[in-house]
Amino acid sequence: MEFVIITGMSGAGKSRAIAAMEDIGYYCVDNIPPKLVKTFTDLCMQAHGKIQKVAIVIDARSKEIFGNIFEGIEDFVSGQNGFKILFLDCDDATLIQRYKETRRSHPLMDGEITSIEEAIAAERELLKKIRSSADYIIDTTYLSVNQLREKVVGIFLDDTKQSMLVNCMSFGFKYGLPKEADLVFDVRCLPNPFYVPELKNLTGLDAPVREYVLKWEQAQNLIPKLFDLVDYLLPLYCNEGKTQLTIAIGCTGGKHRSVVFAQLVAEHMQELQMRYTISHRDIPKQ
Known part of the structure; x- marks a missing residue:
């Protein structure tokens, strides 16, 4: 102690x-x-x-x-x-x-x-x-x-990287932007699992939805670009003395695409040995 x-x-x-x-x-x-x-x-x-x-x-x-x-x-x-x-x-x-x-x-x-x-x-x-x-x-x-x-x-x-807490969250644009967000990324440009009957009632936490979202070339090309930008920005925020950073990923309803990408960002934070949290604001909403 x-x-x-x-x-x-x-x-x-x-x-x-x-x-x-x-x-x-x-x-x-x-x-x-x-x-x-x-x-x-x-x-x-x-x-x-x-x-x-x-x-x-x-x-x-x-x-x-x-x-x-x-x-x-x-x-x-x-x-x-x-x-x-x-x-x-x-x-x-x-x-x-x-x-x-x-x-x-x-x-x-x-x-x-x-x-x-x-x-x-x-x-x-x-x-x-x-x-x-x-x-x-x-x-x-x-x-x-x-x-x-x-x-x-x-x-x-x-490890001074541990001085900032990164909050990774997903949300649905139909329910409004999260007020606490510092960085907002929109993944509504990706194919939507909502229109696949067997995936509609699942979420991005389920393996079939994650596989569907990530199988597209658009998603595979987006991931390294997103990580590169986040990797560039994190040290800048740390140097400015910021203690918490909220990265919000949004899709239409906040249940499928945004959840998958918020999980990816959280996994990336773990690889970087950053302190992080993960939350999915709109999964419980009907």
Whole structure:
């Protein structure tokens, strides 16, 4: 089981980092009270394998209880559960500018600490020990949101292709375009099994329909062209930081041709070792 503590300077990008961790399959909890970390860890261990990867954010929002977990941090991290620590840092000037732009107050500002500069200095002192124990340190001073995401994904994901989830779906144009679609392909140009009596009441999940759809030269020529375009586009979307991509294949009723081609695209995603889902929106419709 993998456990990651995300901490660091307020305003350095912890929320962005935890979002990236969630995108790559981590079970994420933001701003967990430090006193509850051990209890939460024990619960995860008792989940009987249902939770494989966990990331938690601990930061200065916990205020007076913030320091408790960092007493004996070496023992906690090197113990049986073995946490990794990701620390996000940023220079003071950039942090001050970010707070000015968002017009938010620093979590350590109270009756005693009244300026952002004082709050940042106090937080650095508070985080000194945990920073020295961190397994990974990312300085976000000059990083864009996408660049930060790329760094986080690069650290915690062996295969960066797994950072995007591809949703392969079939649909029928007669029921409307799927609103979530990013790429839409129309296969109504192919011979329609609906007009073959013995195939009419079957779907593209049935072998006879798949064989019928794919036996035509038009279909055989379309497959490599479709895959070539998808193969070209996927890295571009990944580089732009897109976390989900929906490829929708449509035919008239969403039961035959589109189902066959959505299955083909899903099989291709599996060959590429991409994370993917497969759904057939309109098969249940009469």
